[in-house]
Amino acid sequence: MCDFIKKIEINKMKEIPTRYQPNDVEDKWYAHWMDKNYFHSEPDDREPYTIVIPPPNVTGVLHMGHMLNNTIQDVLIRKARLEGKNACWVPGTDHASIATENKVIKMLKEEKGIKKSDLTREEFLKHAWEWKEKYGGIILDQLKKLGASCDWERTRFTMEESLSKAVTKVFVDLYKKGKIYRGLRMCNWDPKVQTVLSNEEVEFKEEHSKLYHVKYRIEGTENEWVTIATTRPETILADTGIAVNPKDERYAHLKGKNAIVPLVNRAVPIIFDNYVDMEFGTGCLKVTPAHDTNDYEIGKRHGLEVIDSFNADGTLSEAAQFFVGEDRFVARKLMAAELEKLGQLVQTEDYQNSVGRSERSKAIVEPRLMLQWWVSMDGFAKTALDAVKDGDVDFFPKHIFNMYNSWLKEENVRDWCISRQLWWGHRIPAWYYGEEVFVAETIEEALAEAQKKTGNAALTTDDLIQDDDALDTWFSSWLWPISVFDGFENQDELNYYYPTNVLVTGWDIMFFWVARMIMAGYEWSGDLLENKPKYPFKDVYFTGMVRDVIKRKMSKSIGNSPDSLKLIEKYGADGVRFGMLSSAAAGNDIIFDAPFIDPKKQLAVKDESDNCMQGLNFANKMWNGMRLVLSWKIIEQPLNEDLGRVNALAGQWFESLLQKNIAALEESYSQYRLNEGVMGLYNFIWGDFFSWYLEIIKPPYGEGIDRKTYETAVNFFERLMTILHPFMPFVTEEIWHLLKERKDGEDCVISRYPTAGAFDEKLLADFEATKDIISKVRDIRTKNGLKKHEPLKFFVQKTDGVEQLLSREGLKETIIRTAVLESIVFTDSEPENGVAFISGPEKFYVIVEKEIDVEAEREKMTKELNRLQGFLTGIEKKLGNERFVNNAPEKVVAMEHKKKSDTEAKIKNLEEALAKL
RNA sequence: AGUGCUAUAGCUCAGUUGGUUUAGAGCGCUGCCUUGACAGGGCAGAGGUCAUGAGUUCGAGUCUCAUUAGCACUACCA
Numbered sequence: 001m002c003d004f005i006k007k008i009e010i011n012k013m014k015e016i017p018t019r020y021q022p023n024d025v026e027d028k029w030y031a032h033w034m035d036k037n038y039f040h041s042e043p044d045d046r047e048p049y050t051i052v053i054p055p056p057n058v059t060g061v062l063h064m065g066h067m068l069n070n071t072i073q074d075v076l077i078r079k080a081r082l083e084g085k086n087a088c089w090v091p092g093t094d095h096a097s098i099a100t101e102n103k104v105i106k107m108l109k110e111e112k113g114i115k116k117s118d119l120t121r122e123e124f125l126k127h128a129w130e131w132k133e134k135y136g137g138i139i140l141d142q143l144k145k146l147g148a149s150c151d152w153e154r155t156r157f158t159m160e161e162s163l164s165k166a167v168t169k170v171f172v173d174l175y176k177k178g179k180i181y182r183g184l185r186m187c188n189w190d191p192k193v194q195t196v197l198s199n200e201e202v203e204f205k206e207e208h209s210k211l212y213h214v215k216y217r218i219e220g221t222e223n224e225w226v227t228i229a230t231t232r233p234e235t236i237l238a239d240t241g242i243a244v245n246p247k248d249e250r251y252a253h254l255k256g257k258n259a260i261v262p263l264v265n266r267a268v269p270i271i272f273d274n275y276v277d278m279e280f281g282t283g284c285l286k287v288t289p290a291h292d293t294n295d296y297e298i299g300k301r302h303g304l305e306v307i308d309s310f311n312a313d314g315t316l317s318e319a320a321q322f323f324v325g326e327d328r329f330v331a332r333k334l335m336a337a338e339l340e341k342l343g344q345l346v347q348t349e350d351y352q353n354s355v356g357r358s359e360r361s362k363a364i365v366e367p368r369l370m371l372q373w374w375v376s377m378d379g380f381a382k383t384a385l386d387a388v389k390d391g392d393v394d395f396f397p398k399h400i401f402n403m404y405n406s407w408l409k410e411e412n413v414r415d416w417c418i419s420r421q422l423w424w425g426h427r428i429p430a431w432y433y434g435e436e437v438f439v440a441e442t443i444e445e446a447l448a449e450a451q452k453k454t455g456n457a458a459l460t461t462d463d464l465i466q467d468d469d470a471l472d473t474w475f476s477s478w479l480w481p482i483s484v485f486d487g488f489e490n491q492d493e494l495n496y497y498y499p500t501n502v503l504v505t506g507w508d509i510m511f512f513w514v515a516r517m518i519m520a521g522y523e524w525s526g527d528l529l530e531n532k533p534k535y536p537f538k539d540v541y542f543t544g545m546v547r548d549v550i551k552r553k554m555s556k557s558i559g560n561s562p563d564s565l566k567l568i569e570k571y572g573a574d575g576v577r578f579g580m581l582s583s584a585a586a587g588n589d590i591i592f593d594a595p596f597i598d599p600k601k602q603l604a605v606k607d608e609s610d611n612c613m614q615g616l617n618f619a620n621k622m623w624n625g626m627r628l629v630l631s632w633k634i635i636e637q638p639l640n641e642d643l644g645r646v647n648a649l650a651g652q653w654f655e656s657l658l659q660k661n662i663a664a665l666e667e668s669y670s671q672y673r674l675n676e677g678v679m680g681l682y683n684f685i686w687g688d689f690f691s692w693y694l695e696i697i698k699p700p701y702g703e704g705i706d707r708k709t710y711e712t713a714v715n716f717f718e719r720l721m722t723i724l725h726p727f728m729p730f731v732t733e734e735i736w737h738l739l740k741e742r743k744d745g746e747d748c749v750i751s752r753y754p755t756a757g758a759f760d761e762k763l764l765a766d767f768e769a770t771k772d773i774i775s776k777v778r779d780i781r782t783k784n785g786l787k788k789h790e791p792l793k794f795f796v797q798k799t800d801g802v803e804q805l806l807s808r809e810g811l812k813e814t815i816i817r818t819a820v821l822e823s824i825v826f827t828d829s830e831p832e833n834g835v836a837f838i839s840g841p842e843k844f845y846v847i848v849e850k851e852i853d854v855e856a857e858r859e860k861m862t863k864e865l866n867r868l869q870g871f872l873t874g875i876e877k878k879l880g881n882e883r884f885v886n887n888a889p890e891k892v893v894a895m896e897h898k899k900k901s902d903t904e905a906k907i908k909n910l911e912e913a914l915a916k917l
Numbered sequence: 918a919g920u921g922c923u924a925u926a927g928c929u930c931a932g933u934u935g936g937u938u939u940a941g942a943g944c945g946c947u948g949c950c951u952u953g954a955c956a957g958g959g960c961a962g963a964g965g966u967c968a969u970g971a972g973u974u975c976g977a978g979u980c981u982c983a984u985u986a987g988c989a990c991u992a993c994c995a
Binding site: 588882892893 | 920921922923928929930931936937938939942943944945949950953954955957958959960961974975976987988989990991992993994995
């Protein structure tokens, strides 16, 4: 690298290509940062800044959501690092039990022809671990491409030993506290994967189906019937009741009677329950307690029998008596046909209802009565709710709290089902001896308890049977902010890093994960740490969902997600980061333009993005700005006085503006308004630094620049690279090194982040006025076809205001030089051949020794005059309104008066100029 | 069905407690401009009844209510 820099020193410009090429640069710097171990953190006496990554699934590949989420985290962690904090970003993955188990089963079937049922638990897990070792790290490598500055030495996995121990420990702890229990409940059963799911893992969607009207004969009658409506005729075989509303006159006479269930000919009671909606269908409901959550409740109220007519895989069981062994959907058709044959199918109608599917396997979820493990939300819910309500944890954006609240409030929250009928995951630390269950961290402890409880000292571990089920993955993820620091084992690191500063995640896992981490934080961190806040993170920044141009969520199944790595290849990681961030308004969903519809071709263009292109263009602009600066030859003797004053003023102005921008950026950071931050920098660097500052100090072609101005410019450039670094780490590091020779270890990634200082508002305002004057001269120049470098005669209508403005040291010279004027002359009269313009309230003239396009000038001035007059009318109306003058604050009224006089001055100037034409 | 969020230029968004311009930015679009950093560039321009309707106020993009549309969450759908 040093050789490279030396070469540039010898002949700077010729060595540097005119286009910025990100790919090589990015790999080079990432390797360098890793080599220097800059991302690694050890506790020390600095202030910590900690983020734990939302662990992606170990099966995952980098998608747009990850890119956005991790770019944001990287921006925050890099900023903290630049500020001299001990920045620690802990990466890792979770074991994703359902997703991974599915993948492994599929792989075994396709590649090795093995069924899960052919394997023992141990054999299966061996395959699963092999699979994990082979594919499990992919997403983490992809994050490196994005520039993520994680502390890779700290990479954790939810199933490694220490984190698994933590899971066991908290399970036992909660069980002993009575917060975990085993209970028979209606669960969401996934017949494909054959596991229960938590409510959060079931997706409900409207689907087309059929509503079957079926009549049941009343017992003891020949031809009296009740008609029910059902979408699931196959469950008729497990009916144990018929329910009607107690107020329903139509069925009042059926009190105490039974109905006969078709096919099985079972007599079931007709019961009266308020749950039944008289308006719906026939007002008559079949009750199948084993296969419907509500029916189960009704059954419980009326003491109905529970008949489970399904097997675990969704086929009909012996208890169904008919269609045994047939799949539930096949049985549905067979049942309908059979009912038709019997003449009991009154009608079928098309119907739309919402159907719950497994989030992972997409199988239709079957309500099933099962004995499962649960975490009681009593207490937990309130803790999590209060943490945010009381301001321990702050949500960004704030309004997300509404959703959080509606989930956690007492009347809505439901206990958390944590057992899963899977092998891949943490096995439940519960052992059975007959009907007794013993929950302990090890089998030996369980045995000791069993011996004590039974009074049978002869019991051995062989007599105990461990629960087959594994725990919900989130039951390990909720410990993440503690467990990644091995906090349950020892608190050395936890004490330093906990609580973490911010969590960056999508709102879609607010309940799965965020709420539960807060619960876990309050439940255990107090026991582990003294005198520390209990919350796991101070702030939560919820990112939006990444959507495509027509607002669909990006997903694998639609295929509307661009290939992240291809985007990085095309635009550079910096370009992609810029593209993502600039479209990511805090809290809103992100409409990302890749793939986008090409307006000309009307075709979807894959893996292209104007947003990312903007980022690449920005990098290129900076690259060329750097080339410009490097091309300047430094001369040691001072320049002429005018030029000296121009450069000095430009330096003062830009310094002030830099301070102002640093302060504004800080404000954006504090609200996590990163798109505002990055766009502000974009406009500041491109618009002010390159288009104004460098243009002003740029020496005439072939001439040199004085050392002081050169060094000031390089210093500005350097500071800009530091403040931009968190957003675009690679290009800033590259430019940082090319700008001047650096010592070993003097890298942008660890440079010093500037704190905002004072800035001179008057100077900034004066300079804005200056820029406006220069722009307007340039405009007149191009409109009248005047040459770029031909000095123009220039007059100013003399007023106190403009005299004061132009008296600022270097300002007049700046205008003369930058607008290319002969001189600036004050005047009281209209000069000949003058094209007038108004800037602020002041009037200026550019002498054009040419035919002026009078018509065009007149049109332009008239248009402006009309606008101003309309504006003035508005102000006058306001000031003419007594109630306004009397009621509005004095300040506001004074402002209107000033607006009025300013506008009147402008109008006067314009009218004069117009008359002169 | 209930609740929440959103609605400002072709697109993505700003617009901070109502008063500093009859609304701003970036991208896109249109026109012009290539001998010295950059066409991945420069300059200029067009484009908005601030979703609709009412209200509060001296004054509403900003506050209130209703309506409509989109998105989401929750519940139910026999």
